[in-house]
Amino acid sequence: LEVAVDHASLAALFRRILLASAPILSGGCFSTSTNTTGCPAGEMHRTIVVAEAGDGGVDASIEDLLARCQASATDCLPLCERALSSTTSPNGQIKGCSLVTVDGGLAVQVAYTPVCLGGRRPEGLAPGLPCGDPSPLGAWLAATAHLEAASIDAFAILAAEIEAHGGPRPLVRAAHAASRDERRHANVIGLLAARHGVAPPAVTLTRRPIRDIESIARENAVEGCVRETFAALVACRQARAAGDPALGAAMAGIARDETRHAALAWAVDGWARGLLDPAARRRVREARRQASEALVAEQALPSSPILRRQAGLPGEDEATRMAEVLQANFS
Ligand SMILES: [Fe+2]
Ligand SMILES: [Fe+2]
Numbered sequence: 001l002e003v004a005v006d007h008a009s010l011a012a013l014f015r016r017i018l019l020a021s022a023p024i025l026s027g028g029c030f031s032t033s034t035n036t037t038g039c040p041a042g043e044m045h046r047t048i049v050v051a052e053a054g055d056g057g058v059d060a061s062i063e064d065l066l067a068r069c070q071a072s073a074t075d076c077l078p079l080c081e082r083a084l085s086s087t088t089s090p091n092g093q094i095k096g097c098s099l100v101t102v103d104g105g106l107a108v109q110v111a112y113t114p115v116c117l118g119g120r121r122p123e124g125l126a127p128g129l130p131c132g133d134p135s136p137l138g139a140w141l142a143a144t145a146h147l148e149a150a151s152i153d154a155f156a157i158l159a160a161e162i163e164a165h166g167g168p169r170p171l172v173r174a175a176h177a178a179s180r181d182e183r184r185h186a187n188v189i190g191l192l193a194a195r196h197g198v199a200p201p202a203v204t205l206t207r208r209p210i211r212d213i214e215s216i217a218r219e220n221a222v223e224g225c226v227r228e229t230f231a232a233l234v235a236c237r238q239a240r241a242a243g244d245p246a247l248g249a250a251m252a253g254i255a256r257d258e259t260r261h262a263a264l265a266w267a268v269d270g271w272a273r274g275l276l277d278p279a280a281r282r283r284v285r286e287a288r289r290q291a292s293e294a295l296v297a298e299q300a301l302p303s304s305p306i307l308r309r310q311a312g313l314p315g316e317d318e319a320t321r322m323a324e325v326l327q328a329n330f331s
Contacts, residue, residue, distance in 0.1 A: 005266035005330070010229070011259050014236045017325050046110050046294065048083040053104030059283065061215060066106070069099050080110045120182075120223045120261070121147065122154035123215075124206035136306045137244065138196030140313075145193050145200035148186035153205050154223065155179035155261075158268070164210040167271055174264050181257040188250045195246075214280045217272035221288040224265025225330065226295055232258035233322055234314065241312030248312065289331070296323040 050066055051058045058066065062082055069076035080097035096111035159175035162168075190200050235255035242248035273281055299319035307313045314322060 005263060007260055007263040010232070010263050010266075013326075013329060014233050014259065017233060017322055018237055018240065020325075046084070047100070047102065047107050048110065048290070049102060049105055049107045050079065050083055050099075051106040059214075061212070069108075073098065076108065080108050083108050084110050120151045120154040120228045120265075122150060122157050122205060123211075123219055124208055125150050125153075125203070135196055136304050137247075137310045138193060138198040140307055140311055141189055141193035141196055141247075142198040142200045145186055145190040146203065148182055148189055149200065149203045150205065151182035152179050152186060153203065155182060157207075158216075158220070161210055161216050162268065162271070165213055165216070165275070167268075171264070171268060171271060174260075174267070178257075178261050178264055181261070185254050185257065188254070192246060192250065213272055213275045214284065217269065217276060217280075217284045218287045220265055220268045220272060221284050222291040224262065225269050225288055226291040226326075228258065228265055229262040229330075230295055230323055230326055232262040233326065234319075235259075237314055237322075238312035242310065243312065244310045247310070251312070292323075292327045292331070296320060296327055299323045 050062060062079065065079040065082055069079040076097045076099055079099070096109070098109050100107050100109050155175045155178040159172050159179065162175060163172045186200075193200050232255065235251055235258045239248060239251040239255045242251055273284070276284065299322070300316055303313060303316050303319065308315055313319075
């Protein structure tokens with residue numbers, strides 16, 4: 001299924017979703033269960049297939065990691081990191097990882113704690129400080145500034161990779177422009193974090209060589225089409241609902257940019273898919289589907305009432321609905 005997604009249609013969709021949430025926006029639905037960081041709390045578990053039954057089921061890029069894991073169970077972490085990064089955030093912190101047999105194929109069972117939303121994470125990004133420092137808003141701002149700063153690199157890498165694969169100039173230019181937007185976001189949110197007494201963690205990134213088109217398409221599908229698209233929607237909500245006036249003002253500009261970045265992700269998706277063979281296209285689509293499911297599941301985790309008030313973040317019911325509506329629109 002081909003999905004045509006441009007900036008105007010995304011903005012219209014976001015407006016519809018947020019209008020449908022209006023009763024909740026004014027309803028003050030504060031729950032008592034809390035996770036004061038605004039990050040999904042607790043451990044999550046996923047079983048991710050890495051080799052289908054029969055032959056030809058192993059993605060060439062993980063063959064090596066799989067062999068190492070099969071040779072020694074203590075050597076499975078890189079495989080789990082890789083598998084997890086194809087479905088959700090690469091800097092989710094992995095707590096457990098094992099190789100199991102599923103329907104005659106192989107899968108990894110991963111236990112992990114996911115990270116906060118807010119940016120496009122490049123492959124090779126080291127985890128920032130764990131969320132949960134001084135005030136809830138300060139901790140959220142610091143974690144968000146970290147991801148905004150990581151997004152500067154994510155878009156610079158994307159621009160270089162599109163160019164290296166002979167992609168269209170407008171896409172390369174848009175990725176560079178997005179990288180500049182992210183620098184502005186990192187500065188604005190970083191300043192707000194500093195005002196709340198928290199220094200955002202520095203971005204540590206291992207630069208990788210230009211990747212094959214499937215890896216680029218998969219990362220873009222997960223980080224752009226799923227996670228940044230959702231982050232853009234959440235940013236639009238925050239621009240309307242943040243109780244902290246400085247943050248609300250900052251989010252208005254950020255939401256506009258992020259909606260453009262989400263549209264860029266879908267444009268990159270369209271371009272990259274055209275270069276993939278049908279099997280690779282199916283794998284990318286499957287990675288997107290899994291990422292979308294993981295995103296919906298993460299929203300069910302308790303959110304912080306303080307952050308809902310101050311940062312304008314949605315509560316778990318509304319966030320789940322928002323993620324589900326996007327999932328239904330883009331499946
Ligand atoms: Fe951003
Ligand atoms: Fe962005």
